[in-house]
Amino acid sequence: MIExxxxxxxxxxxxxxxxSMMGTCHCxxxxxxxxxxxxxxxxxxxxxxxxxxxxxxxxxAAPYKYGRCFCRICGxxxxxxxxxxxxxxxxxxxxxxxxxxxxxxHEFVSEKPAWHDICDDAPQSEGHPSPx
Numbered sequence: 001m002i003e004x005x006x007x008x009x010x011x012x013x014x015x016x017x018x019x020s021m022m023g024t025c026h027c028x029x030x031x032x033x034x035x036x037x038x039x040x041x042x043x044x045x046x047x048x049x050x051x052x053x054x055x056x057x058x059x060x061a062a063p064y065k066y067g068r069c070f071c072r073i074c075g076x077x078x079x080x081x082x083x084x085x086x087x088x089x090x091x092x093x094x095x096x097x098x099x100x101x102x103x104x105x106h107e108f109v110s111e112k113p114a115w116h117d118i119c120d121d122a123p124q125s126e127g128h129p130s131p132x
């Protein structure tokens with residue numbers, strides 16, 4: 001099992017299975033939310049331990065459609081942890097232990113700031129990666 005939490009410990013959850021993939025988004029929205037590196041989890045593998053009521057959702061205005069969740073007490077970014085989708089991204093920074101996978105892609109590198117160097121060999125795309 002993989003444990004996860006926010007910075008203050010009010011929100012705690014576990015994953016009963018390893019995430020399927022890890023990637024890094026360099027778009028300005030993900031950078032500002034503090035959750036550029038994400039892991040994809042299946043809804044049935046997420047178990048709440050405590051604090052789901054402390055998770056707030058920021059829903060952006062169009063044309064953006066993906067909401068971002070965070071702890072309303074400490075502000076820790078949690079990705080899309082309240083999603084109703086079968087599979088969704090959560091912020092890798094909220095995981096408390098090694099998950100056994102490494103970064104597999106970089107998206108929106110066209111929005112990456114000049115000061116950020118990509119230091120791995122994962123494939124890069126200007127926008128969303130092409131489906132394989």
